[in-house]
Amino acid sequence: MRRLLYLLPLALFLVIAGYFAATLRSGRDPQALPSAMIDKPMPAIDLAALDNGARVTSSSFAGQVVLINFFASWCVPCREEQPLLLRLKTENTVPVIGIAYKDKPQDTQRFLTQLGDPFQRIGLDQEGQLALNFGVYGVPETYVIGKDGRIRYRQISVITPEIWEETILPLIKKLAAS
Amino acid sequence: MIIEIGHFALILALLVAAVQSTIPLMGAARREAGMMAVGKTAAITQFVLIALAFATLVHAYVTSDFSVINVVDNSHSDKPLLYKITGVWGNHEGSMVLWVFMLALCGAAVAVFGANLPPPLKARVLAVQGMIGVGFLLFILLTSNPFQRVLPAPADGQGLNPILQDPGLAFHPPFLYLGYVGFSVSFSFAVAALIEGRVDAAWGRWVRPWALFSWCALAIGIAMGSWWAYYTLGWGGWWYWDPVENASFMPWLVGTALIHSAIVVEKRDALKSWTILLAILTFSLSLVGTFLVRSGVLTSVHAFAVDPARGTFILLLLLVVIGGSLTLYAWRAPALKAGGLFAPISREGALVLNNLLLTTGAATVFVGTLYPLFLDAVGGPKLSVGFPFFNRSFVPLMVPMLIAVAVGPLMAWKRGDLGGAMQRLWAALVVVIIGVVGALVVTEGSYVLALLGIGLAAWVAIAALLEWTERVRLFRTTLADSLRRALHLPRSAYGMTIAHIGLAITVAGISASAFETERIEIVAPGHDIAIGGYVLRLNGVGKVQGANFTADDAKIVVTHDGKDVGEMHPERRFFPLQQQTTSETAIRTNFFSDLYVALGDPDGRGGWTLRVYLKPLVPWIWLGAVIMAGGGIVSLSDRRWRVGAATRAKGAHALGIAPGE
């Protein structure tokens, strides 16, 4: 009994170490935050369009699986993501709605002229109001919207080819099939 | 070429550390003086080699040798010399070299100053130090090598994060690491004692100065970090309970328990296995403090240390060091016989209460820091554990702790007299209560907790002074006799009095945060902003060119009740290399309150946002910490640690059990 007491610190430590090992091995980012908006209806979008055309509204793409991509010309990692998004457009995989976050329209335009325009429509969220409704942390950030208009996935930061192949593409296929 | 010498020195140091961790241990088991003596030589050699490696790295930074990746990533030729040097440990690899440098320094200090230690104990302590050295040198060489070259060398470096370009970086990490690493010595003493199966009063006497030294360094390190946050973040926050801060606070709390329980071992030969456990835990928490934040367990793998291999290595290292020592503890500690008996109401009893509250406090911080991760791992919701949790859990634990600090020293060893101790404190308590109630009436019941905190702090300080007057028998004997007693009082007694007063000062400073006032306004040049009797006039904002930044420099003339007090110059610095802006606040202190000014953004119409705060007693937070550490240093200078440490404390009946012999 007395001996058991002396084993207690070791036992506690091993539990904690085992837990650390599990966290490390899982390879997941402990600071990744799931969105509070998952499975909730997407907040209504009603933004001025970059092309000065009709307003960008959520009703205009209701009933389809779409990606909502928050980006900005001042955001360096957004440039990394551009080639992947362009490929989606040329291959017609899924429509991507771009939301220019806290950006001047002329800067956004220059950014797209430089790197190519992967978006179906581009809404201007100059005050970042829409981003707050989505629960956006920073740019780039991408949301997958199902046919039912609900948010099904949120990607913080750049969509890497691995994330695309392993997570987002299968999800989009599933959502499109349902 | 010089950099390769540094790299080579580090590899040699690893080999020497390997020798240091084996030969003396074998020597101690076989009682061979020659083999045991290897420990001293190896420890000194290891120190010289690591010092050489560290010097070459500093040299590379000072001369801006951009063929070294580490220098490229963290330095720039434009940087002022001070930040070129401090930049050495402003990054993961370099800070690890500083860490092992200090580890080797401590090992060498034991080797040189431990002449009066019994040779087998000394050999074993140095061997354990050597083992820790092997682990961390391997870690550096295999996963975090600062001596890697890059070809071709870029023309210039990427510079140091502007936030780190502050004198704070010169002092905060070195003191913190000195504290962390210093506890490795008490750890080694604990492990050596477990190997020998022998803990006695003399052991307590050897361990305590090391624990005390590390505790002082850690206290100063933490206080400096807190002060740095205070003057650099632009609104005067000084503690956030964030994982990085908590990681340094936990070993300090357990270390505080250790220096107190070691007294009981030394004076009363009791609490031995508990003290051993505390010594192991303190260093374990230091390791956790150093590494958890870099391992990818706490923070994202994107942060500070990027490589997942590092995380795995760190975990293995923690497993070997902490797991190994706790296994040894589970195996050998039951054989350590408890020593002197004592009644619950006694000096020992008060120290046990202090230990219970401090370790529970540390455990609370531990749980609070890791709970979000734990919950996440078991699939629970993502949540934050911020200051409201710690204020409601940790702070209440510290209230009985402070009462123990006030009452404990007035009680006798073995069997104390609570009534007698309180008798001497009643008058002070009544005065303090009247003061607090009076203040509550004046402030109409606001600031209840703050005033209670200050009242408690005042009582603790008075109790510490009363205890001193008791010792010198002030007013009970002639003044000359009291003076003679005061002069002959051991330094350790003065150390305690000073440290406890320091604690009271810190507590008062923390409590008084509630009285802070602020004014945040847009002020045009030529206009005033008033706060608590001070009037600040913004005379204008000029441009200043620094070595690697440009700054907006506000000239503010301060008057108090119409009298000129002086000028203040808060700045906003822009670092073009990193495209980053930092705030240089201006602080005027009179040691009773800080007038704190930060320059915000211009409004585009000639006005500037000024943040002005008046923070009563805030400087006491760090002043108290420095006084606490000062008390520790006074205690360290006690002559009994310098002479005849090997002679045992009077009345200590050491009971050594050595199944291994």
Add this chain to the structure above:
Amino acid sequence: MKRLLLALMMVVAVTGAAAAVEPSERLADPAQEARARAISRILRCLVCQNESIDESGADLAHDIRVLLRQRIAAGDTDAQAIQYIVDRYGQFVLLKPPVEPATYALWFAPLVLLVIGGGAIAIRLRSRRAQPESMTPLSQDERERLAVLLKDGDAS
């Protein structure tokens, strides 16, 4: 320093100099502003380490401060305004974790640890006080226990 590091990683524009609440954000009504201030002290700046939005210079913290004030100006109660932000950013935004089954282990840990530790000490002291108190280092009783322990040590 690391609380800013994370912010930098995530490419959220952080200007080190612009810390905490800005004069331009304030509500005209002092009572409403005081409420907003109080709430913003307990909402976490999501991209910082344990800093509240009231203290943080991050852009996102600024946006949430403004959003919070819009809700309060629109007539939300404190609870409603907090819930509005929790709905978008999750419970993570609360610096004070809610007291619920998932957090019982957190909230009650200090008390439980204190009681266990205190209980263990009390039992130890009582059992030792039951022995005759003497100044001699070893009583007969202790000698016997020592012999048992020594044997234990050899056996293990």
